[in-house]
Amino acid sequence: MRSALVIGGGANGLACAFRLAKGGARVTLIEAADEIGGGARTMEFAPGFRTSGLAHLVHGLDARAAKEMGLEDHGFTASAPLSTTLPGDTPITVSPRGEVTGTDSAAWDALHARLSRHAGRLAPFRTMRPPRLKGRQDWRKLAPTAFGLSRAGREDLRDLMRLALTNIADVAEDELTDPRLQGLLAFDATLGAWAGPRSPGTLLLYLNRLAMGDVRLPAGGMGALATAMARATEAAGVTIRTGTRAERLIVEEGRAVGALLSSGEEVRAATIVSALCPQATLLQLAGAPALDTGIVRRARNMPFRGAAAKIHLAIEGDPGLGDLTHRIVLAPSVDHVERAFNPVKYGEVPAEPVLEITCPSAHDPSLAPEGRHVLSIIAQFAPHAPKDPAAAASAFKEAVWRVLEAAAPGLRSRTLHEELLMPSDIEARYGLKGGSWHHGDFAVERMLFLRPFEEAAGYAAPLPGLWLASAGSHPGGGVTGTAGWNAAEQVLRAA
Amino acid sequence: MKDLHDTARPWERPLLRSPFHPRMEALNRHSSWAPWSGWLSALDYGDTEMEVSAIRNTATLYDLSPMVKYRVAGPGAEAMLDRLTLRNVAKLKPGRVQYTGWCDDDGKLLDDGTLFRLGPEEFRLCCQERHLPWLLDSAIGFDVAVEEVTEEIAALSLQGPCSASVLRAAGFDIEALKPFQHDTQGGILISRTGFTGDLGYELWTGADAALPLWDRLMEAGAPWHLRPVGSTALDIARIEAGFIVAGTDFIPAEQALREDRVLSPLELGLGWMIDWEKGHFTGRRALAAEREGNTSRWALVGLEVEGNVAAEGAIVYRGKRREVGTVTSAIWSPTTKQSLALALVEAKHAASPDLWVEIYAMRELRYAKLMQRARPAPRPFFSPARRRATPPGAV
CATH class of the missing domain: 3.30.519 (Guanine Nucleotide Dissociation Inhibitor; domain 2)
Structure with a gap:
């Protein structure tokens, strides 16, 4: 059985460790904080008052992870999908299925259906390795998705191509009349982005949000989700060590073979997976001297503009x-x-x-x-x-x-x-650089094979033995575990 | 007329003048100049044939000042240069020089040049192209400072069989100096290096000390008819010596517009430089894959061409029919009395005994089309024993 070391105990690290263990690897997961969860932690911010310390909604939780980890069996529950209220003299309510109150409901319904259709066709990309810009493609997974797009019909496909790089403000103003509904679209498209609604590409961000599905509130806060994931992961045989920081990677003969821990201990493994930020993983853990200069450039040029x-x-x-x-x-x-x-x-x-x-x-x-x-x-x-x-x-x-x-x-x-x-x-x-929740800006120019950058987009880091599994990799941010799960699939395929 | 020196638009400014320019200008009978990396450089001083002859028979001076020079210094300098370049810098002792190269991530050559180790923590890198952004990014993670020092340092190349005698007459002690060694005497760094494949030295000093150095050498060298030479003569000598030039024999990877025009050191005959044991360097993974997969597409070869016409720009054929490459540099060599060429040939045909070059020779307004046999030949084409003799003989 091959060994793997997963660095970082957020949702991605946990999902990755679980999947690797299920795939037959002997996995150790280390987390620098005393508590598991990363951005999915429940904090007591005042005596008797607890809340999710960062992300606060369950949104886009990876269906494969949720099912195979049996999160409900491990004590995790979430609310029913949330409705959204837009306050005002006459508040507007948007139901989880996209039905709205008020005078603009017909227009909203049409737009919601149209965008949901596009989002549904793009959704499969989230759970696969991003297509390559050049070289060998994974046609087994790519072909059905591409076929699905091509079957969309000419009108639909043209509509998607037209919308893909446009901005959410244009769509909102074209299709809706109620300023608060327009505002909601603008808000949801730019939530977590370094972009305003008139910035190009924000429509695609909205489609990604739709593809992630409905939003729920977790009982016990987001920390409860991380706790359930950790329990499932431990039940799968993974050794979880909290309060254990990786100081740097051990690189021998051009290959990452382990990590030096804050305790001075060395942990070695056949595969190292980092669910930390790609930049920190490459420049601080691996260190620039172990990489090619061009990679150092790419990593340093990643934008981190949390807003x-x-x-x-x-x-x-x-x-x-x-x-x-x-x-x-x-x-x-x-x-x-x-x-x-x-x-x-x-x-x-x-x-x-x-x-x-x-x-x-x-x-x-x-x-x-x-x-x-x-x-x-x-x-x-x-x-x-x-x-x-x-x-x-x-x-x-x-x-x-x-x-x-x-x-x-x-x-x-x-x-x-x-x-x-x-x-x-x-x-x-x-530890999120620039306060960027997604370990690097989430934008059109940092999606798919451009996330975090071309040479590292397939989860394999440009350093043999090292893999990247954070929100800084495809498909990006949110407490979903998808990047971690995708990365584990690639590690297992390569093994 | 407005003074172009003061223009805010740098591309309108006259080229920079070398610290040796006042002396060069006085001797340059045809005002034969060419640009070199933003500097004015002499193409010839009026008689290229005599200049080539002097390189091989007496002694010559060539202004090297426009050569791009970087100072790399700090506790991490050796490690940084080991990660940058192909050769093992740990094996380069102070007082020695390495001819080396460096690559991008894809293992394609960015440039070649000479690396001087001035001290345990201080180096000078000399090359054809400018690389400061690449060097600065390559310095990330190392305790090292990189700066360009091109303008601060004036340099002269003193080449030819009598060059050692000229130096002796000028008061320098070069008896023990072996090829690729350097020594500093009276503020002047003397290295036994050069681009002619002959006995020769390069002298490096501060820009403000340039003219006294020129005068000292010209005065001491008068009995040997020491004369300045330009780039045209030097180019003939360097092809005889089998040396390659960035932009001529290979396209530096950062400059190539077409993605298949970049070349690896393995393809350029520089595979001997690569130290596979020293640890990581930029491009190593790509080069290891190229070596293991035997995927080199090209081979830079030396060719001896039949006849007496230079095969400049000629297409290389196998069996007179099949195009397999291109001549990158070619001359009629006055020293070996042969038509010599450097060519990029498809790797699988590089050693073929059936190579031909197609030459269009202009003869009084009419082209003669020649198909000449070209035999792969080891480089250097010309390598006199005096090149390595230590101490150098007195002539």
């Missing part, structure tokens, strides 16, 4: 935001989203950020003391490298409060504790 801030609020009583079991999006129009993005280009703070609010305690009351609630908010856009970080954080917090107070007057006075994580705080706490 999402995370906010946690401990609330006395009802927050006053309507139905707390919904996802609430405060992005009243396309222009609101675009204006929230503009200043970030110059390292500045927007006057009116756009927000995604969830209330984890509405689904799992154990996350907050009785009669109190936790709000978990993703606020965009926050500069990742402002000139004066303290001033930027303070200005951003006040801007978020202006938006929240307008939506729920008096909320601030009922807030017992608050925590703001700017992108730089997220970098410090989670």
